[in-house]
Amino acid sequence: MTGTTGASGTTGQGQSRRGFLTYLVAAPTLALVTRAGADALAPQSAHAAIPTLPAIADLVDLGDIFILAGAPTSALLLLTVEADGTIRFRLPREEVGQGLTTAVAMLVAEELDAPLAAVRVELDDARPELLFNQLTGSSNAIRSLYGPVRQCAATARARLVAAAAHRWNTPAAGLTTANGAVRAPDGRTLGYGALAAAAADPGLIVLGAAPKPAARQTLIGTPTGRIDARAMVTGKQQYTLDLDVPGAKPCVLRRPPTLGGSVRSVANLAAVKAMPGVLDVVTVATGVAVVAETFGQAIDAKAALQVTWGPGPADALSDDQVRAKLRTANPVPLLPPLLTPYVDGEFDFAFVSHAPMETNSAVADVREDRAEIWSGLKSPIVARETIAAELGLPLDKVTVHVVQAGGSFGRRLFFDAALEAARVSKACRRPVRLMWTRVDDTRHGRMRPATHHRIRATYALGEVLSFEHRVAAVETDFRHGLGEIITATAASLPLGIGNATLAQTLFLTTVKSPYNFGLTTQLLTEVPTGVPTGSWRSVYSANTRGAEEIMVDELAARLGKDPYAFRRSFLKRADQRAVLDKAATEGQWGRTLPAGCAQGIAFHEEYKSRTACLVEIDTRDPQHVRVTKAVIAVDVGRPVNPRGLEAQMIGGLTDAISTTLRAGLHLDKGLPLEGSYSQFHWALQRDTPPDVRVFVLPATGEEPGGAGELGVPAAVGAIANAYARATGTKPRSFPLDFDVDFTPYPR
Numbered sequence: 001m002t003g004t005t006g007a008s009g010t011t012g013q014g015q016s017r018r019g020f021l022t023y024l025v026a027a028p029t030l031a032l033v034t035r036a037g038a039d040a041l042a043p044q045s046a047h048a049a050i051p052t053l054p055a056i057a058d059l060v061d062l063g064d065i066f067i068l069a070g071a072p073t074s075a076l077l078l079l080t081v082e083a084d085g086t087i088r089f090r091l092p093r094e095e096v097g098q099g100l101t102t103a104v105a106m107l108v109a110e111e112l113d114a115p116l117a118a119v120r121v122e123l124d125d126a127r128p129e130l131l132f133n134q135l136t137g138s139s140n141a142i143r144s145l146y147g148p149v150r151q152c153a154a155t156a157r158a159r160l161v162a163a164a165a166h167r168w169n170t171p172a173a174g175l176t177t178a179n180g181a182v183r184a185p186d187g188r189t190l191g192y193g194a195l196a197a198a199a200a201d202p203g204l205i206v207l208g209a210a211p212k213p214a215a216r217q218t219l220i221g222t223p224t225g226r227i228d229a230r231a232m233v234t235g236k237q238q239y240t241l242d243l244d245v246p247g248a249k250p251c252v253l254r255r256p257p258t259l260g261g262s263v264r265s266v267a268n269l270a271a272v273k274a275m276p277g278v279l280d281v282v283t284v285a286t287g288v289a290v291v292a293e294t295f296g297q298a299i300d301a302k303a304a305l306q307v308t309w310g311p312g313p314a315d316a317l318s319d320d321q322v323r324a325k326l327r328t329a330n331p332v333p334l335l336p337p338l339l340t341p342y343v344d345g346e347f348d349f350a351f352v353s354h355a356p357m358e359t360n361s362a363v364a365d366v367r368e369d370r371a372e373i374w375s376g377l378k379s380p381i382v383a384r385e386t387i388a389a390e391l392g393l394p395l396d397k398v399t400v401h402v403v404q405a406g407g408s409f410g411r412r413l414f415f416d417a418a419l420e421a422a423r424v425s426k427a428c429r430r431p432v433r434l435m436w437t438r439v440d441d442t443r444h445g446r447m448r449p450a451t452h453h454r455i456r457a458t459y460a461l462g463e464v465l466s467f468e469h470r471v472a473a474v475e476t477d478f479r480h481g482l483g484e485i486i487t488a489t490a491a492s493l494p495l496g497i498g499n500a501t502l503a504q505t506l507f508l509t510t511v512k513s514p515y516n517f518g519l520t521t522q523l524l525t526e527v528p529t530g531v532p533t534g535s536w537r538s539v540y541s542a543n544t545r546g547a548e549e550i551m552v553d554e555l556a557a558r559l560g561k562d563p564y565a566f567r568r569s570f571l572k573r574a575d576q577r578a579v580l581d582k583a584a585t586e587g588q589w590g591r592t593l594p595a596g597c598a599q600g601i602a603f604h605e606e607y608k609s610r611t612a613c614l615v616e617i618d619t620r621d622p623q624h625v626r627v628t629k630a631v632i633a634v635d636v637g638r639p640v641n642p643r644g645l646e647a648q649m650i651g652g653l654t655d656a657i658s659t660t661l662r663a664g665l666h667l668d669k670g671l672p673l674e675g676s677y678s679q680f681h682w683a684l685q686r687d688t689p690p691d692v693r694v695f696v697l698p699a700t701g702e703e704p705g706g707a708g709e710l711g712v713p714a715a716v717g718a719i720a721n722a723y724a725r726a727t728g729t730k731p732r733s734f735p736l737d738f739d740v741d742f743t744p745y746p747r
Contacts, residue, residue: 049517051516055520057511061509061608062138062509063140064509066137066140067144069131070132076127076133077148079153084193089108089121090122091123092133093136094376094377094402094404095404096136097406099226099641101123102226102228102641102644103640103644105227106640107153108121110219111154112192113157113180123403123404126381126400126401126402128385132483135378135482136413137413137535138607138709139607139609139707140706142707143608143703150211151209151211154209158207160182163199164182164195166205168184172207182195224644225643239358239403239405240358240363240403241361241433243363245365247365248432249432251291252289252298253290253440254287254289254302254305255443256312257309257671258315258669259532259670260313260530261670262285263288263310265308266281266306267306271304272305275297275304278290278301282427283427289424289428289434291432314529314531317529317530318667318669322667323450323452326348326452329525330453330470330471333454333456341458341459341558342456343459343558345730347451347547347734348732349450349451349453349734350738351664352448352663354408354536356408357407360411360440360441361376361433361434362374362417362420363421363432363433364432366391366425369393370393374401375400375402376402376404376412377402378413379414380400380483382415383418384399386415387415414534416446420434443675447532447536447672448659449475452471453470453547454470455468462559464515464555465518467515469547470523471524471543473526473543475527476506476535478499479491481502487502496528503524507540510540510541511540511545514576514603514604516571537712538606538652539709541606541709542712542716545606545714546660550721550724550731562590564580564584576603578635579610579611579612583631586614587599587629589601593616594620595620597617597620598617598725599614599617600717600718601721602715602718602721606709609705609710611635611710613630613717614632615630615718615719615722616722617726619726619727625723626686627657627688629689632649632653632695632711632715633697634710634711636710637699637702637705638702639704648710649694649710649711650694650711651711652712653692657719658682659716660715660719660735661719661735661736662738663680663682668744673740674742674744676745679742
């Protein structure tokens with residue numbers, strides 16, 4: 001039923017009466033690296049600041065690296081047009097609420113001149129042949145897919161036009177497309193569905209296909225509602241545990257009282273196996289698994305287990321020890337030249353849970369000769385490869401389905417639940433439906449590492465002479481590599497060498513200062529602790545740039561400058577200043593507020609995008625400090641879906657409100673105290689600003705920059721700066737309100 005074609009659309013195999021399939025050999029978007037370097041090295045606009053040399057992230061950022069790594073396989077996209085006109089696109093990425101499926105559907109509909117409602121974007125299974133091209137992270141999905149998806153759809157459109165031209169015996173050049181149909185100059189039309197089979201003919205002569213120039217785009221750049229919104233709000237959206245997998249039984253785990261602890265023995269195994277509904281009780285590497293007829297029965301049986309536990313790698317570790325380790329590991333900034341004034345600052349950020357609404361979960365059906373797994377996965381290739389090795393099965397006998405997930409924020413780069421479910425299914429010889437409880441997810445999930453920051457800035461005669469930033473962080477686990485087994489194995493080299501290399505690479509290719517602050521250095525030191533960690537939205541930038549934006553305010557105060565004007569005079573480029581100006585103007589920077597209330601402003605640039613955030617805060621009730629207003633300006637080069645971008649920025653703002661004011665994890669003797677949303681104080685509806693405005697700047701480039709992580713760092717800085725101005729303090733430890741105001745669950 002299918003045919004294949006190259007970029008020219010002139011070769012292929014097979015044919016279908018229902019539709020056609022096309023493989024694209026697209027031109028990869030490699031030009032980004034070269035252009036980025038040119039941008040960074042371009043002459044600076046004239047002003048009095050002392051220029052800062054480009055950082056590595058100015059020349060090549062992490063997104064560039066992912067695009068380069070994925071370029072050889074970026075053409076392996078799959079698009080079909082069916083006989084009823086439905087257009088299906090298989091997306092080799094994960095949708096976790098970021099709106100990616102909608103943005104990709106817009107790209108397809110734009111190039112095909114088809115109604116958006118006719119496009120179905122479906123998540124692809126793990127495809128090891130894609131190598132580095134099926135990892136969802138680093139704000140890279142739209143950046144890496146923008147060219148290849150449009151080229152794929154443009155090729156499909158060219159074949160449909162060629163099929164119509166052949167049927168009408170008329171030159172293809174005279175035909176046009178609109179609303180899912182090909183049109184002739186004399187008014188005749190043919191729907192795409194009616195042309196699908198003919199378009200799959202491998203002998204069809206097809207004109208060259210190229211994506212539309214930006215000037216002809218009509219859907220891209222238009223605010224568009226999510227294509228999956230109705231399914232989500234009506235409960236029709238299928239998540240992992242909603243899937244109807246025959247025979248899959250509910251499963252939960254009893255987990256150790258400290259992180260990474262092991263099972264030594266189970267004293268009452270027979271009694272628990274005899275409890276109502278219990279089907280299996282098996283021990284795996286991460287705990288004791290109970291499989292039952294219902295989740296309620298499984299949870300009851302789990303609670304009844306009497307387990308003797310072995311130690312974990314961080315049993316004695318609490319927050320005080322972590323902070324002491326980080327401060328000891330963090331080198332002191334260089335001594336300033338004699339008589340040169342300087343500003344110092346030290347900052348601490350606590351561990352933070354990813355806390356997605358949908359907890360870790362997976363369905364696994366492992367048999368003697370094959371296995372099938374379903375889970376929300378951002379690194380499905382390495383998940384499949386690891387599970388196959390763990391089960392002792394050939395790779396082609398393991399199928400891993402990627403399921404839309406309810407949030408991630410970096411958490412689902414790791415496939416802990418999928419691997420765990422596979423182990424349990426193999427041990428009990430039945431399909432299982434594994435769910436991490438909320439307590440499991442909060443206590444035993446991966447965390448954003450705690451960090452400690454030392455910053456020193458020197459100045460003289462109104463200029464900033466140097467800006468040194470030393471970051472000490474609990475080691476971030478990057479052992480998922482670039483999403484496949486080779487780099488994952490390299491990251492797992494003994495003594496943490498491989499992981500440390502990845503950490504330094506990621507830090508240097510994401511963190512940079514946007515200011516002309518003279519000699520600027522940003523250095524990372526990581527400390528292994530045995531605490532399970534993982535990338536958290538904006539990874540190093542949220543804390544690193546957040547702390548820097550606080551120091552920028554303190555520098556401005558030392559120099560007697562207004563924070564907004566100070567930033568404006570030291571930003572490197574006009575496009576940066578345009579974003580800052582927009583936030584300041586729309587937010588009425590400098591307006592008078594009551595005592596205890598204040599404004600804060602900050603700027604951030606990352607992944608070829610930039611944003612500024614202005615907030616107003618009310619601290620008059622110390623028990624309920626609240627951000628009352630937020631104004632965000634954002635420039636992503638070329639916005640695909642401004643409405644989705646607005647949602648991304650509001651999400652980043654919410655993350656920043658949460659982690660700056662109240663949300664963090666207390667590590668106590670090897671286990672977080674927090675075990676639920678009532679204890680891990682994520683921002684609630686009452687904590688969200690009643691007045692939020694996001695201004696998406698018109699396109700300033702030909703291609704989109706990254707947006708998924710962009711919204712956090714500037715908001716962290718703006719909130720902290722507003723708090724400082726409202727209270728007359730210098731915030732140094734985050735979250736600001738971090739009391740243990742709850743009774744922890746038993747271990």
